Amino acid sequence: MGEDSNSWIRRTKFSHTVCHRLDPSRLGHVPIGIQSEQKSSPASEVQRHPITNKQRSSSPLPVTFLSEAFREARHDQKRFSTPNPQRDNRITGKELNKDSPETKESSSKFPSRSPSKKVKSKHSKDAAWTKFLDNGGSKITAVETAEEWNIDMSQLFFGLKFAHGAHSRLYHGVYKDESVAVKLIMEPEDDESGDLASRLEKQFVREVTLLSRLHHQNVIKFSAACRKPPVYCIITEYLSEGSLRAYLHKLEHQTISLQKLLTFALDIARGMEYIHSQGVIHRDLKPENILIGEGCRLKIADFGIACEEASCDILADDPGTYRWMAPEMIKRKSYGRKVDVYSFGLILSEMLTGTIPYEDMNPIQAAFAVVNKNSRPVIPSDCPPAMRALVEQCWSSQPDKRPEFWQIVKILEQFQSSLVRDGTLTLLPNPCWDNKKGLLHWIQKLGPVHQNSGPVPKPKFT
Incomplete structure (x- = not known):
């Protein structure tokens, strides 16, 4: 037994070979069962050293007893398939592509959520946003205004974060086997008065209420929503082509073709025509909130500060973005749906020039210039006169003229x-007419009745 006890025992069937030398004095404490009766090996099975050609004694094979947890950990198919039973705060839903090598590698990097130890990292911040939504796979009732919309968390898979705001983050995900965008809004921890939390909750309710009733090919598709303070969740379709802002940025100040400009402008205008027909004002129309889907179809998104025209709060603390904001909104005066038309005029100008409005000013300077100096972006000299007239009419300082x-x-x-007929932009039979006056005359001839929403006030053009 002396020679046997000092021999090397090799544990097999593992990814790495682990060797241990036995100490006879500690055999009683080693959890390894060794066969009590050793049978001498036949001469035919005696192994010899390949170099010295000496007979090598056979060591008995150890019998190891593995726990069920260790056996499951060794199994390839069950690896990461079930959560750790000692872990209380799981990440909401499931991770996207959970069986991929990248996910297995990243899962090992998630910090511990022990309350006694805080690990500051990028992953811990993301987990802090999603952990509040964990509900063990059951359904969460949506907001009262849209109870039919709820999220089945067992079918929600979180992917990578692709955008963020001051109090919100956007994740790519999969919900019910469809690619989606998951928007999480979180109340700040340092909001002692609770004013900001209350405003964020109202914003969430308003956005879900409006989105759930808008159905148009040029409006982002709403899927589901839930709230579990301090986190609120909104799920919409995911448009992989990004925003109009990203598209224009890639052009690096180059302008798009007139044909594509008209296609983009029509998508935006048709989406906004439908939104206004439903009595909704967007209030934050800008390239960042216009997304590009399949076939380069544009869709209006982000209804966080949208409102019903009959009940808009003109003194709201989150009125929009100054660069694209109408003068009456900047002045906090009474306003209506024509504020979106003003923003549309600036978007047209941006597509014509390839630069953001008032690029050499900060937002406050831009707002001051608009209100006090009636400033507007410069329209290129090679812009077709009819398009110039439309842009100038849209951003008129008088709403009733838009x-x-x-x-x-x-x-x-x-x-x-x-453009298809003769390669030019025209509404007029006589090219010698003044384009601006001709445009107003042509608009007035369209009549005051909207085909979908009934009578609307006739614009007072002069």
Whole structure:
């Protein structure tokens, strides 16, 4: 037994070979069962050293007893398939591509959520946002205003974060086997008065209420929502092409073709025509909130500060973005749906020039210039006169002189037909006419009745 006890025992069937030398004095404490009766090996099975050709004694094979948890850990198919039973705060839903090598590698990097130890890292911050939504796979009732919309967390898979705001984050995910965007809004921890938390909750309720009733090919598709303070969750379709802002940024100050400009402008105008027909004002229309889907179709998104025209709060603390904001909103005066038409005029200008409005100013300076100096972005000299007239009419400082979106759609459709017919933009039979006055005359001839929303006030053009 002396020679046997000092021999090397090799544990097999593991990814790494682990060797131990036995100490006879500690055999009683080693959890290894060794066969009590040793049978001498036949001569035919005696192994010899390949170099010295000496007979090598056979050591008995150890019998190890593995726990069920260790056996499951060794099994490839069950690896990461079940959560750790000692872990109370799991990440919401499941991780996207959970069986991929990248996910297995990243899962080992998640910090511990022990309350006695805080690990500051990028992953811990993301986990802090999602852990509040964990509900063990059961359903969470949505907001009262849209109870039919709820999230089945067992079918929600979180992917990578692709955008963030001051109090919100956007994740790519999969919900019910469809690619989605998951927007998480979180109340700040340092909000002692609770004012900001209350405002964020109202914003969430308003956005879900409006999105759940808007159904149009040029409006982002709403899927589900839930709230579990301090986190609120909104799920919409995921548009992989990104925003109009990202598209224009890639052009590096180059302008897009007139044909594509008209296609983009028509998508935006048709989406906004439908939104206004439902009595909704967007209030934050800008390239960042216009997303590009399949076939380069544009869709209006982000209804966080949208409101119903009949109940808009003109003194709200989150009125929009200064660069694209109408003068009456900046002044906190009474306003209506024409503020979106003003923003649309700036978007047209941006697509014509390839630069953001008032690029050499900060937002406060831009707002001051608009209100006190009636400043507007410079329109390129090579811009077609008819398009110039439309842009200037949209960003008029007087709201009642701005056209309605249904009128803008008719104008752009006429531009598109004219471009296909003779390569120019025109609404006028006589090119010697003044384009601006001719445009107003043509708009007035369209009539005051909208085909979908009934009578609307006739614009007072002069």
